[in-house]
Amino acid sequence: MAIETKAFVAVNRFGLGARPGELKRAASDPHGWLEAQLEGRSAQPDAFAALESGPATTRSFFAADDRNAKEVIKLFSERFRDIFMQEVAARTRVMATSAQPYRERLVAFWSNHFTVSAKRPVVAGLAGAFEREAIRPHVTGRFADMLLAVARHPAMLLFLDNVLSIGPNSMAGQRTGKGLNENHAREILELHTLGVKGGYDQRDVVELAKLITGWSLSRREPGATPGTYKFHGFAHEPGTKTLLGVRYDQGGEAEGEAALRALARHPSTAIFIATKFARHFIADDPPAPAVERLARVFRDTDGDLRALAAAVVDEPAAWQAPLAKFKTPQDFLVSVLRATDIFPAEPRAVVGSFEELGQVPFTALSPAGWDDNAAAWAGPEAVLRRAEWSLAFARRAAPARQPIALMEATIAPVASARTREAIAQAPSAQQGLALLLASPEFLRR
Amino acid sequence: MTTNRPANVRSRRAVLKAALATGALSALPRVGAAAPDPLAGRRLVLVFLRGGLDGLALAPAYGDPAYAAARRHLALPPPGSGEGALELDATFALHPALHALHPWYGAGELALLHAVASPHRGRSHFEAQDLVENGTPQPYGAADGWLNRALGAVDAPGRRLGLALGHSVPLLLRGPTPVMTWAPSHFPRVDTEFLARLADLYEGDALLAPALADALKGQALADEVMGGDARGMGGRGGLRNLQAFKTASKAAGELMAAPDGPRVAVLELSGWDSHANQGTTQGQIAALLGGVGDGLASLKAALGPAWRSTAVLVITEFGRMVAPNGTGGTDHGTAGAALLAGGAVKGGRVIADWPGLGPAQLFEGRDLRPTLELRPVFKALLRDHLKIAEAAIETRTFPESRDLRPLEGLFRA
Numbered sequence: 001m002a003i004e005t006k007a008f009v010a011v012n013r014f015g016l017g018a019r020p021g022e023l024k025r026a027a028s029d030p031h032g033w034l035e036a037q038l039e040g041r042s043a044q045p046d047a048f049a050a051l052e053s054g055p056a057t058t059r060s061f062f063a064a065d066d067r068n069a070k071e072v073i074k075l076f077s078e079r080f081r082d083i084f085m086q087e088v089a090a091r092t093r094v095m096a097t098s099a100q101p102y103r104e105r106l107v108a109f110w111s112n113h114f115t116v117s118a119k120r121p122v123v124a125g126l127a128g129a130f131e132r133e134a135i136r137p138h139v140t141g142r143f144a145d146m147l148l149a150v151a152r153h154p155a156m157l158l159f160l161d162n163v164l165s166i167g168p169n170s171m172a173g174q175r176t177g178k179g180l181n182e183n184h185a186r187e188i189l190e191l192h193t194l195g196v197k198g199g200y201d202q203r204d205v206v207e208l209a210k211l212i213t214g215w216s217l218s219r220r221e222p223g224a225t226p227g228t229y230k231f232h233g234f235a236h237e238p239g240t241k242t243l244l245g246v247r248y249d250q251g252g253e254a255e256g257e258a259a260l261r262a263l264a265r266h267p268s269t270a271i272f273i274a275t276k277f278a279r280h281f282i283a284d285d286p287p288a289p290a291v292e293r294l295a296r297v298f299r300d301t302d303g304d305l306r307a308l309a310a311a312v313v314d315e316p317a318a319w320q321a322p323l324a325k326f327k328t329p330q331d332f333l334v335s336v337l338r339a340t341d342i343f344p345a346e347p348r349a350v351v352g353s354f355e356e357l358g359q360v361p362f363t364a365l366s367p368a369g370w371d372d373n374a375a376a377w378a379g380p381e382a383v384l385r386r387a388e389w390s391l392a393f394a395r396r397a398a399p400a401r402q403p404i405a406l407m408e409a410t411i412a413p414v415a416s417a418r419t420r421e422a423i424a425q426a427p428s429a430q431q432g433l434a435l436l437l438a439s440p441e442f443l444r445r
Numbered sequence: 446m447t448t449n450r451p452a453n454v455r456s457r458r459a460v461l462k463a464a465l466a467t468g469a470l471s472a473l474p475r476v477g478a479a480a481p482d483p484l485a486g487r488r489l490v491l492v493f494l495r496g497g498l499d500g501l502a503l504a505p506a507y508g509d510p511a512y513a514a515a516r517r518h519l520a521l522p523p524p525g526s527g528e529g530a531l532e533l534d535a536t537f538a539l540h541p542a543l544h545a546l547h548p549w550y551g552a553g554e555l556a557l558l559h560a561v562a563s564p565h566r567g568r569s570h571f572e573a574q575d576l577v578e579n580g581t582p583q584p585y586g587a588a589d590g591w592l593n594r595a596l597g598a599v600d601a602p603g604r605r606l607g608l609a610l611g612h613s614v615p616l617l618l619r620g621p622t623p624v625m626t627w628a629p630s631h632f633p634r635v636d637t638e639f640l641a642r643l644a645d646l647y648e649g650d651a652l653l654a655p656a657l658a659d660a661l662k663g664q665a666l667a668d669e670v671m672g673g674d675a676r677g678m679g680g681r682g683g684l685r686n687l688q689a690f691k692t693a694s695k696a697a698g699e700l701m702a703a704p705d706g707p708r709v710a711v712l713e714l715s716g717w718d719s720h721a722n723q724g725t726t727q728g729q730i731a732a733l734l735g736g737v738g739d740g741l742a743s744l745k746a747a748l749g750p751a752w753r754s755t756a757v758l759v760i761t762e763f764g765r766m767v768a769p770n771g772t773g774g775t776d777h778g779t780a781g782a783a784l785l786a787g788g789a790v791k792g793g794r795v796i797a798d799w800p801g802l803g804p805a806q807l808f809e810g811r812d813l814r815p816t817l818e819l820r821p822v823f824k825a826l827l828r829d830h831l832k833i834a835e836a837a838i839e840t841r842t843f844p845e846s847r848d849l850r851p852l853e854g855l856f857r858a
Contacts, residue, residue: 119716161721164772179771183720186568186777196569196584202809205568326652358612365495365715368571378652379613381626384660387643422646431639438643440650 001319004413006030009322012445013281014313015101017335018410034313037102038306042136045098047090052083054129058154058227061122062219080125084118087128088354088361089347096337106139106309107131108330109280113273114150114192115369116159118362123159127362130155143273143303144264147192151184151260152229154217160184160367167213167237180237185209187367193263195272204244210237211248212256270298273308276372281312283324284373290315322414323444326374329357331445332386336393336437339410340401356389358382387438394433403432411441482708483601487789487831488701488755489709490744491592491617492737493577496717497570498761500781500813502730503543504557508536511802519769521725528726533557537795542731545738549786550793556855558783558822559797562763562815568777570718573762577819578616580843589620591842595827596709597622598837605662608700608707610693617711623655625663625707627696629689670703671696687736690714694740698747701755709831712740717761721774741786753788756830756856760819766811767802778812783822789830791857817852824851 007027011018014034015026026033060079064071098104111131118124134153138146150156157163165181166173173179185208190196214236218224231253240249246262248255263269274294278286297311298304312318327335333353337343344350354360359377364370371377403423407415419439426432436442506512507523507530521540522529530538531547537557539547549555564582565573572584580591596607597620607624609615618624640661647653690712697710716733723730737759745752764781780800786792800806800814808814820843827833827842828851839847 161772161774164721166771168771173771181720181770181772181774182776183718190569190571196567196572202568366570366718374652375619376613378656379609379626380656380659380663381612381628383653383656384664385612385628387639387657391639418646418648422642426642427638431642434639435642435646439646440653443653 002413003027003030005322006319007033008411008413009319010034011101012335013318013322013325014105016095016098016105016331017101017338017445019097019338020341020409022338023409023413031313034102035310037100038140038309041141042103042107042139044132044136045094047093048132051087051090051128051132054126054133054154055225055227057083057125057129058158058217061125062217062226076121076124080121083128084124084362085347085351089344089350091128091131091361092334092337092350092354093343095334096343101338102309103139106305107136109277110139110146110305111135112364112369112372113276114146114156115364115367116155116362117364117367119365120159123155123362126153126155126158131362138305140306140309143269143298143305144261146305147188147260147264148257150192151188151212152215154227154229156184157215157217157229160187162212163216165209165213166235167210169239170213170235170237172232172235173237180206180209180213182206182209185212188212188260188263191368193260193272194266194268195275198266198268198272200244203242207241207243208259210241211243211259213237214253215256264303265299267295267299270295270303273298277308277312278315279372280325282315282318283321284375287317290317323441325445326378327443327445328370328372328377329354329359329382329386330361332443333357335410335442335445336390339406339437340397342397342401353389356385358385386443387434390437391430391434394430394437398429398433401429401433403429403436406433407436410436411439414441415439416441482704483599483604483606484708484831486751486754487708488748488751489826489831490697490701490712490755490757490787491710492712492714492741492757492759493574493615493617494717494733494737494759494761495570495574495713495715496719496761497573497763497765497777498717498781499719499723499730499775500559500561500761500764501767502719502723502725503540503734503784504533504559504782505530505538505540506536506559506799506802507538508534509799509802511804511806515767515802515804517769518773519723519725519775534795536799537797540731540734541726542734543738545742546784546786553793554786554788554790556785556790556792557795557797558785558817559795560780560800560813560815561783561797561817561819561822562780563819565763566779568763568779570762570777575616577760577762580820580823582845590615590617591823592617592709592711593620593622593624595831595833595838595842596624598833598841599831604705605659606708608663608697608710610697610710610712615711615713623659625659625666627663627667627693627700629692629696666700666703666706667696670699670706686714686716687733687739690736690740691743694744695747698744698749702748702751712744714740719765719774720770720776721772723774755787756789756826757784757786758822758826759784759786764813767807767813768811779808780813780815780817783819785822785855789856789858791855796852796855818849820846821849821852822855824849825853825855827851829853829856 007023007030010026010030064075095104116123116127116130118127130153134149160183161181162184166178168179182205186205189200214232216232218230224230243259274291278291301307407423422435423432505521513520524530524532524538532538563577565576575584578590579587581587605623605625607618609618609626612628647657700706760783765775765778770776798816800816827838828835
């Protein structure tokens with residue numbers, strides 16, 4: 001494979017689409033260009049400096065909730081809406097400008113794996129903070145640490161109701177008559193760790209729900225900052241629990257943590273994560289040997305996500321078919337912004353573009369997150385929508401962005417004669433640019 | 446078709462027709478030519494409520510002696526009381542938010558199916574939805590949907606009988622048989638020349654070429670049927686959940702009423718995963734059910750006389766636990782309820798082999814016990830309503846399910 005084609009794969013399959021000059025930079029050493037991005041830790045980009053923390057936003061929710069329902073509705077419809085727009089714009093700006101696009105793709109991958117959705121209004125104010133605080137610091141760290149950070153973040157505790165779940169035999173359960181809510185426990189097993197075929201049953205769901213009772217948020221107890229994670233011993237179900245045949249009887253917060261760490265090390269988790277990783281970086285239907293190798297790396301390194309990210313770069317199958325993956329709308333928009341070096345001034349316009357293309361960040365319909373295959377995103381309406389959007393975008397962007405130069409800087413290594421000709425013979429710079437953006441090569445990665 | 450449309454609408458239609466007539470797109474059949482109806486005018490709408498609708502909220506078994514004790518604070522007030530459930534018979538009622546549909550029951554156009562479930566027993570949204578849609582006995586047992594496979598058995602050259610409302614095609618309708626899609630858009634129509642160039646650019650692309658062709662077909666029909674309404678219904682940024690459902694229901698009705706329109710549509714509404722504070726006569730589920738009632742009423746109105754030959758099946762992936770959980774909601778369960786509506790339906794009755802709500806009667810001690818599978822209902826829709834040959838249903842549409850006979854007697858004719 002020509003080195004230029006390898007650079008295309010590095011920049012698109014692993015990266016987020018070429019910024020001006022990026023294809024050339026990657027072409028000197030495509031593997032090395034990717035591996036260098038995995039060094040060190042994720043810095044918090046400047047674009048995030050003004051954003052509010054998850055606990056601070058949670059505090060404002062509690063304060064409104066302490067007053068009345070009207071205040072909560074006002075908070076959701078005004079302040080949380082603003083926060084949501086700013087978060088989406090800041091995240092998109094980072095993705096559109098980053099010189100470490102592989103690292104940013106990993107953030108998006110893990111954020112989708114551990115989906116929290118703004119379809120639940122309280123999450124609209126917290127989803128961005130969740131990604132910044134629970135996902136980003138761990139994308140080249142340990143899976144178990146990410147799992148625990150996620151399970152204790154206000155966004156997840158509120159999204160999957162664990163703040164409401166109370167051990168029926170705990171002090172709080174005895175006093176109030178309230179009980180378990182299985183939502184969080186089930187999704188930890190099904191979506192975050194083992195996967196639905198991972199070998200657990202309904203009893204395990206209930207046992208894990210008991211194990212994590214009391215994983216909650218401080219609201220007004222003395223000595224704790226409101227809105228931060230807090231273990232509530234008075235809501236924790238007492239007694240021995242048995243999860244996947246293992247007994248937990250140490251009690252308190254430690255037993256839930258031990259259970260989650262065991263789930264992170266479970267062989268089913270390695271296979272589940274490896275399959276999703278391979279689907280994202282190799283093909284919708286990834287080859288079994290590659291999945292097995294990635295699972296082995298995950299297992300052998302005790303869930304070292306840097307090692308996993310390096311291993312998938314080493315998979316030959318990830319490089320063999322440069323256009324194997326169809327871009328999601330998020331991938332598509334980010335790659336357009338990177339290619340053209342254009343960024344909307346207003347957060348509202350960024351969210352608007354995602355809406356037009358059919359995928360607003362942090363709004364997946366379910367805790368399973370967005371689908372990662374062409375069948376979900378290349379439906380008839382979606383394809384026509386991208387064409388319409390591309391033309392509307394090109395009307396604003398051309399003639400400042402010349403289509404042929406832009407084609408050379410983005411898809412040249414894989415551009416077919418047909419695509420080159422269509423762009424070259426377009427009747428206007430606008431149409432040429434729109435044809436580039438809607439071309440089969442630009443729609444894929 | 447009305448004739449006094451604003452000029453700009455007519456010109457946009459003209460543009461699209463021109464687009465369809467350009468060389469690259471000429472393989473698409475033109476809209477408007479009358480042809481014999483491959484399904485003799487019969488129509489089917491599947492409404493998939495994603496997230497696991499609480500069947501006992503949709504249709505409380507208020508006459509079951511164990512109902513009040515089992516449902517505790519989630520029990521709905523019985524028929525006849527203030528804000529009470531709407532009586533169907535001595536045992537079952539409808540949620541009061543479904544007041545728009547209740548008269549249909551009296552008119553014989555609505556049946557309730559209860560204690561119904563897919564073959565899935567694992568309480569996973571994603572496996573259960575997949576199973577409802579792929580039509581095999583295994584989750585992920587097929588990459589296409591049973592409704593698409595069923596449409597493949599209908600001889601309708603050049604027609605796209607299936608219609609998905611939304612940006613993507615649900616698994617139910619995915620597969621080798623081409624279907625159309627419709628979703629509101631606020632974009633101005635892209636010009637003919639650009640479309641022709643794009644179609645040329647996509648030629649030979651197995652993913653993009655058919656997708657673009659399908660989209661243009663859907664757009665042309667929507668213009669033909671809905672005129673200026675077809676665009677801009679979404680407003681900037683599309684529609685929110687319930688409003689979007691109503692808009693999609695109306696659009697489905699209008700498109701399906703057209704002589705050359707689609708005949709089988711899938712509508713979806715999510716938001717039913719009621720783990721916390723689901724409410725009773727008011728609240729989360731009540732609001733969503735009200736939206737379902739509104740949407741189906743819009744669908745019926747838009748179908749006009751075609752309602753007489755229409756069947757609508759409202760389903761979900763699983764029911765929920767009978768007892769409330771610790772947080773005013775219900776966790777994932779097994780059997781739930783479904784609605785069958787339409788002029789073609791032999792309604793006014795409850796179809797259930799009721800397992801009861803007593804503690805010993807529950808499935809695994811917690812869920813409504815399934816006594817009716819969804820596939821016999823699906824098979825009846827295909828065989829007895831759409832008149833699809835049974836051989837095709839048994840071999841292609843629902844493989845490995847011969848022992849599940851179609852449910853008899855659901856339809857008038």
